[in-house]
Amino acid sequence: MKFSTQFRPKKSFKVNDSDAGDKPLSSGDKAKDKLAVDALAQQIAELQNVFYAAHKRKLLLVLQGMDTSGKDGTVKDVLGRIDPLGIRSVAFKAPTTIEKEHDYLWRIHREMPAQGEIVIFNRSHYEDVLITRVHDWINDDEVQRRLAQIRDFERMLSETGTVVLKFFLHISKDQQKKRLEDRIADPDKHWKFDLQDIEERKSWDAYQSAYTTAINATDADHAPWFVIPADSKTHRNLVIASIVLEILEGMKLAYPPAKPELKDLKII
Template sequence: MASKKNGSKNDVDARLAGLCPNQTKSFDLKDCKPNAKPFSIGDKNTDRAAVQTLATEIDVLQNLFYADRRYKLLIVLQGLDTSGKDGTVRAVFKETSPLGVRCVGWKAPSENERAYDYLWRIHQHVPASGEVMVFNRSHYEDVLVPVVNGWIDASQTAQRYAQINDFERMLTETGTVILKFMLHISPEEQRERLQERLDDPAKRWKFDLGDLEVRKQWKDYDRAYDALLKATSTEHAPWIVVPADSKTHRNLMIATLVRDRLASLNLRYPEDDPRLKGLIVE
């Protein structure tokens, strides 16, 4: 259950429903406003304090999740450059032990990885029982970059959508809970964040000239995202579009949904070993 401070489950569901019709096959990404703040509970400081509280709650739940070992949790973070994938990981999981949470940042496949099917490298990093795995980018790059650059045609793209849906269904049928977040920012906000990286010597290392070339393909990526969201938002692994122009709201929304999903699993500690009853350590 969601805490009283952050709203009931029905309240959270209503906020999601009002955000954009992202749980249907007919939604249009342009109807999802990147500057919306449906999960905000006050000013920025209030929201930041709520993120801290949620991060602590997630830590407690993750410990129980690890002890329970009935489930695995895969969190997918997708979004264009500067949408805040790194920042989300830092804010949402800053209180959580690295023993129970892993994160993989996916880059372009290596020569060795390209020798296999495109999901081969992904499957090696899905979570184990009791583990939380965060994908910073993911297998969805394989229906974004190749599509935008014309490396695969419409038939191959549709085939990959079907393969990804089957892959995720297999994961859910074997105990994996999947949360897929698309971090949705505006081109104006991205421009400001890219310029900030250029202007700040401590952040300049993050800037890549290739980011400017990708930015020129904004409309193409927008269409590619719109198509993949429609094709791969399934009952077993639905997409959630997160307005990400506000970093604080982005963190608050994702932390709320992660906390709520963990809390919904009715996690429990394993039964005590009967040999431990009455045992005294000398």
């Protein structure tokens, strides 16, 4: 089975039914898996050179997941070898005053990739049906309305040439506990620690349920979700890198054709 099929959510997918500790692509040898990630990251970087040169497709990678699920780590380990010329990483935080005066897709649309560009969303418009729902800032009717709007928005993006890939980095509640404790133990990591993360953790079940709703409602062949078992960092990287590489390879990218008018050009 292709990776890009294997990690798609099944019909009536439930976050809680999927195992965050799964390692389906692992060789069983962690050192070997790490080398595999490096090799995949290098191949992705090489294909991105062609992607940039071809200057046709637009690629959006959406990373979603609970705090500590490894969104930053994925950017660094899987996409960190890409030439900065052709990649852009956008972290969506709580909306600013000006952003709040617009519809919730306004700031998202502005950051979309241009031709030849790969853009990574570290959090995204999905927060507008996740944190907002969990805290009861919006009700279920509004969630349904937004999910329909997001489906329409992503279909338009796809129809106008953007490849949209959405990754749900799935960690278990125990694994999050461990990672939060690790951050507390290392003073150099305190800057990453927001007491708000503890508050959000209290709503763990509500988040799992909101993710389940969002993923089922917006998974589509033209804007697929991938459910990534993310308790192991190496394995998370391995799965995401395998999917991204497969999709880039499937694009049959090529350098633009040679220009015949250059053939007899003399530089003086």
